[in-house]
Amino acid sequence: MTDSSDPQPQNESAKTDHEGRKPRGIYLLPNLFTTGALFAGFYAVIAGMSGRYEAAAVAIFLAMVFDGLDGRVARMTGTQSKFGAEYDSLSDMVSFGIAPALVSFTWVLSDLGKVGWVAAFIYCAGGALRLARFNTQIGSIDKRYFMGLPSPAAAAAIAGLIWFCTVNEIDPNGFAYGMAVYVALAGVLMVSNILYYSFKDVDFKGRIHFLKLAAIVLVVAVIATNPALFLWVLFLLYAISGPLLWLWRRRPRGAK
Amino acid sequence: MTDSSDPQPQNESAKTDHEGRKPRGIYLLPNLFTTGALFAGFYAVIAGMSGRYEAAAVAIFLAMVFDGLDGRVARMTGTQSKFGAEYDSLSDMVSFGIAPALVSFTWVLSDLGKVGWVAAFIYCAGGALRLARFNTQIGSIDKRYFMGLPSPAAAAAIAGLIWFCTVNEIDPNGFAYGMAVYVALAGVLMVSNILYYSFKDVDFKGRIHFLKLAAIVLVVAVIATNPALFLWVLFLLYAISGPLLWLWRRRPRGAK
Numbered sequence: 001m002t003d004s005s006d007p008q009p010q011n012e013s014a015k016t017d018h019e020g021r022k023p024r025g026i027y028l029l030p031n032l033f034t035t036g037a038l039f040a041g042f043y044a045v046i047a048g049m050s051g052r053y054e055a056a057a058v059a060i061f062l063a064m065v066f067d068g069l070d071g072r073v074a075r076m077t078g079t080q081s082k083f084g085a086e087y088d089s090l091s092d093m094v095s096f097g098i099a100p101a102l103v104s105f106t107w108v109l110s111d112l113g114k115v116g117w118v119a120a121f122i123y124c125a126g127g128a129l130r131l132a133r134f135n136t137q138i139g140s141i142d143k144r145y146f147m148g149l150p151s152p153a154a155a156a157a158i159a160g161l162i163w164f165c166t167v168n169e170i171d172p173n174g175f176a177y178g179m180a181v182y183v184a185l186a187g188v189l190m191v192s193n194i195l196y197y198s199f200k201d202v203d204f205k206g207r208i209h210f211l212k213l214a215a216i217v218l219v220v221a222v223i224a225t226n227p228a229l230f231l232w233v234l235f236l237l238y239a240i241s242g243p244l245l246w247l248w249r250r251r252p253r254g255a256k
Numbered sequence: 257m258t259d260s261s262d263p264q265p266q267n268e269s270a271k272t273d274h275e276g277r278k279p280r281g282i283y284l285l286p287n288l289f290t291t292g293a294l295f296a297g298f299y300a301v302i303a304g305m306s307g308r309y310e311a312a313a314v315a316i317f318l319a320m321v322f323d324g325l326d327g328r329v330a331r332m333t334g335t336q337s338k339f340g341a342e343y344d345s346l347s348d349m350v351s352f353g354i355a356p357a358l359v360s361f362t363w364v365l366s367d368l369g370k371v372g373w374v375a376a377f378i379y380c381a382g383g384a385l386r387l388a389r390f391n392t393q394i395g396s397i398d399k400r401y402f403m404g405l406p407s408p409a410a411a412a413a414i415a416g417l418i419w420f421c422t423v424n425e426i427d428p429n430g431f432a433y434g435m436a437v438y439v440a441l442a443g444v445l446m447v448s449n450i451l452y453y454s455f456k457d458v459d460f461k462g463r464i465h466f467l468k469l470a471a472i473v474l475v476v477a478v479i480a481t482n483p484a485l486f487l488w489v490l491f492l493l494y495a496i497s498g499p500l501l502w503l504w505r506r507r508p509r510g511a512k
Contacts, residue, residue: 035381042380045358046373049305049366087388089342090349094380097346098354102301110305117302124298124350125291132343 027079030070034084034091037066041095044159048103056103057163061231063095064152089135096151097127100158104183107162108172112180119180123158126187127151133191146196149189149239153196157186157239160232167228186239194242283335286326290340290347293322297351300415304359312359313419317487319351320408345391352407353383356414360439363418364428368436375436379414382443383407389447402452405445405495409452413442413495416488423484442495450498 040063047056070088074080101120109116130151137147161182165172172179223230296319303312326344330336357376365372386407393403417438421428428435479486 038381038384039377042354042357042377043373045354046361046376049358049362082392083388086345086391087384090346090353090384090387093346093349094354094384098298098301098350101298102305105302106305117299120302121295121298125294128294128343128346128350131346132339135342136338 027074027077027081027084029077030074030079030084031087033066033070033073034088037063037070037088037095038091040066041091041099044095044099045102048099048106051106053103053107053162054166056099057159057166057228060095060099060103060155060159061163063091063099064156067092067095067152085135089131092131092151093128096155097124097131100155100186101127101183103162104158104179108176108179109183111173112176115177115180119184122184123154123187126190127154130154130190143200144198146198148192148194149186149196149242151190153235153238154186154190156231156235158183160228160235163228164232189239189242192242194246196238196242197245283330283333283337283340285333286330286335286340287343289322289326289329290344293319293326293344293351294347296322297347297355300351300355301358304355304362307362309359309363309418310422312355313415313422313484316351316355316359316411316415317419319347319355320412323348323351323408341391345387348387348407349384352411353380353387356411356442357383357439359418360414360435364432364435365439367429368432371433371436375440378440379410379443382446383410386410386446399456400454402454404448404450405442405452405498407446409491409494410442410446412487412491414439416484416491419484420488445495445498448498450502452494452498453501 040059044056044059044063047053047059067088070084074084101124104123105116105120109120112119130148133148134146134150161179162172164170223234296315300312300315300319303309303315323344326340327336330340357380360379361372361376365376368375386404389404390402390406417435418428420426479490
């Protein structure tokens with residue numbers, strides 16, 4: 001979940017690729033995953049347009065899976081490239097910047113007229129600004145934190161809600177304005193300076209304690225029992241964690 | 257028209273901005289134009305969804321105007337930045353990669369089922385690949401040519417057709433499959449290696465001959481009489497010019 005907003009890092013070998021202009025071809029494997037993510041995002045919009053909101057929400061989560069894989073595969077196989085990083089970023093824009101905004105719009109925001117598309121646009125612009133900032137900040141801030149809510153997490157908080165409501169046949173017209181605020185707020189959190197824990201200091205490669213592994217298996221099992229509910233809650237909690245952490249750091253100390 | 261696909265160049269001062277981490281703020285003016293382009297692209301999709309195809313097509317052309325201005329303004333005012341270049345690229349993806357695909361889809365492609373969205377996705381993926389390639393090729397190929405149809409020109413060829421048909425009340429259902437081929441072909445031309453003249457060796461700053469100026473004024477005046485028709489024809493001719501130039505270069509010489 002946490003570093004799924006990573007574009008493939010623009011490391012030294014990538015620069016040599018680009019400036020040296022030796023390898024003219026494009027690495028197939030990571031870019032195939034990126035294409036998968038792009039397709040899932042595009043499909044989400046199309047599904048939303050034809051009223052299949054559950055499929056749309058699931059497609060956004062699938063885009064997150066593909067997007068989480070492309071960078072990892074590129075790093076594991078040593079096939080990072082500047083091209084891959086750019087393509088990944090454009091694919092993120094479709095899956096996590098455009099798709100959640102448009103699926104929300106077709107789901108319920110379109111009934112609100114201007115308010116609806118303004119809320120959707122705030123989310124969309126927030127996603128673009130977040131991705132542009134992320135790409136220009138690579139390697140320049142504390143790795144343990146993301147500045148602003150990562151776009152995949154924002155997308156998941158929206159897709160999770162839509163999925164949950166669709167599965168449970170909850171009519172969104174009862175909270176159309178609430179949804180507009182929710183979507184716009186996700187856009188604002190993306191461009192905010194609020195720090196989110198990145199989980200990057202967790203060592204996924206090293207050995208982990210048996211109990212930790214058991215805990216992870218348990219979390220996955222719980223999510224599997226009711227993915228619509230638990231994925232929504234998980235990403236909603238993550239989205240809230242930033243502002244809560246911010247408040248916690250500013251708590252008055254010594255006051256009894 | 258021709259260099260409107262330019263992201264703001266990632267020049268030396270931009271690098272210093274990024275790595276030196278001195279100027280934390282964001283240059284307002286060029287990024288406002290980029291936001292305008294993003295909004296126009298987003299609005300095109302929303303307008304298309306509600307059946308207002310003329311507004312959708314015009315919005316895509318407006319996005320081209322804003323997009324042509326942001327890089328120019330940044331260069332004129334010395335406010336280029338890596339952030340601006342990234343943001344511009346993401347905005348291009350929305351206006352020229354996503355919007356034409358989705359507007360075409362809602363206009364007529366949706367009636368074709370799978371064929372329709374596959375054609376729309378080919379365009380969308382072509383746009384993403386084109387933009388990613390363009391961003392990684394800056395400064396590395398002959399400036400007089402673009403490799404592959406520029407995404408704004410591809411978008412204009414589609415938006416122009418939709419605008420023309422809407423104004424003249426031509427029912428697109430008569431050529432739904434033709435439209436699918438047209439849209440997919442635009443996507444393929446974007447990722448092709450076909451060279452397109454970039455008009456970058458035309459010196460827009462220097463003095464120009466009176467007759468040239470008169471010719472430009474005449475072209476603008478002709479377009480103004482019937483923008484839907486002439487913008488479409490203009491960009492269609494440009495899209496065809498690449499393959500024609502390619503054929504011309506490969507003509508058998510000496511054969512009588």
